[in-house]
């Protein structure tokens with residue numbers, strides 16, 4: 076896997092099933108949904124007889140759009156648009172996070188739900204895939220308004236979520252407190268405490284030790300394994316991180332702990348760099364206090380676009396989708412890209428990275444640590460028996476290493492990139508379940 080990959084099959088002509096576009100969402104090439112569809116097109120030639128069922132992956136099973144009206148602190152009423160998409164339920168209940176962001180759209184949530192289906196199957200969790208979101212800038216809301224928004228949204232999507240139906244969790248701009256409100260609202264509505272309806276809860280409400288840092292830990296574990304295979308020593312390796320929230324900061328901390336130097340960090344407040352390595356022990360509390368890296372002293376502030384040309388060994392995109400386009404892919408100087416974010420690389424940029432011999436550990440395995448510990452949380456809630464943090468981290472490590480090994484073998488066998496290999500492993504499991512369950516006669 077250290078050698079450059081052969082060209083990818085990219086033509087939609089390889090599809091074995093006729094596909095009519097969905098009427099309710101656009102699939103333009105660089106949108107998240109368009110990116111997801113292109114990735115499905117690329118794996119289809121490797122699915123053998125199961126390709127017959129591949130069209131089901133291009134059609135979310137259920138997409139719910141809800142109106143979320145709330146009373147603001149000043150007495151006015153505002154309406155927000157919310158979504159919950161259950162992309163697939165073939166292998167188990169829906170599972171996936173909830174995002175609060177002003178740019179959230181139905182198409183984005185559909186793509187994120189599709190990636191959850193692939194991710195959950197890639198690590199062999201007994202789940203389908205789902206995702207939710209509200210089109211809102213939560214930074215403009217008071218805490219009380221945020222609570223009212225969350226509770227109303229939960230009631231509205233309450234018709235399709237549940238511990239056995241679909242289990243939300245945190246994603247961008249949501250956290251354990253938001254999950255506590257969701258759990259409480261759902262529980263009030265059914266008249267019983269249902270701790271298994273969401274994961275990523277506070278520990279005292281049935282949350283799991285290790286969940287907060289689990290996604291970053293998974294990025295570290297897959298990165299460690301990929302680096303080992305690529306002959307890259309983590310001690311002294313230079314790491315650049317985009318996004319310093321839940322995922323990016325935890326991953327950066329773990330890489331720094333393994334001896335790597337965090338040479339650049341970018342978030343929504345700016346881009347900072349220090350070729351000698353940023354001081355994580357000072358940066359972490361500052362970001363907690365001030366909400367971003369922008370004002371950090373003891374480093375250089377660089378232009379946001381220059382982040383993509385930083386001299387580094389490992390690049391971790393851990394913010395939003397569509398960040399690595401062809402232009403940026405041509406600028407990257409990293410040997411290894413670890414996709415902490417969902418969908419950070421556009422399909423044509425994937426081709427550039429493959430041609431340049433830059434190894435990409437794709438989102439659907441790289442950031443699967445979060446949902447894996449969510450699965451542990453769900454299991455612990457059902458049995459009302461809680462594991463130690465050590466037990467959780469050891470199990471997480473084992474699952475991630477094993478899942479990556481299987482994907483790597485597939486990549487070596489077909490001489491395909493890790494992304495296509497991860498999709499192939501996952502789609503085989505999903506479509507096998509689809510086939511065994513059959514269609515209603």
Ligand SMILES: NC(=O)C1=CN([C@@H]2O[C@H](COP(=O)(O)OP(=O)(O)OC[C@H]3O[C@@H](n4cnc5c(N)ncnc54)[C@H](O)[C@@H]3O)[C@@H](O)[C@H]2O)C=CC1
Nearest residue numbers: 246247248290318319320321322342343394416417442445
């Ligand atoms: N939280 C989780 O457990 C999981 C999250 N992910 C993915 O990881 C990514 C980050 O999620 P979280 O860390 O949870 O979110 P978060 O809300 O904790 O942090 C988001 C980070 O991205 C930065 N950001 C936002 N817009 C930006 C921009 N235009 N340019 C540069 N930085 C920007 C923010 O400043 C913040 O540092 C998302 O793609 C999410 O879907 C994936 C798996 C699980």
Ligand SMILES: O=C(O)CCC(=O)C(=O)O
Nearest residue numbers: 171172244246445446449
């Ligand atoms: O923990 C979960 O259930 C889902 C996390 C998530 O949204 C993701 O992996 O993208």
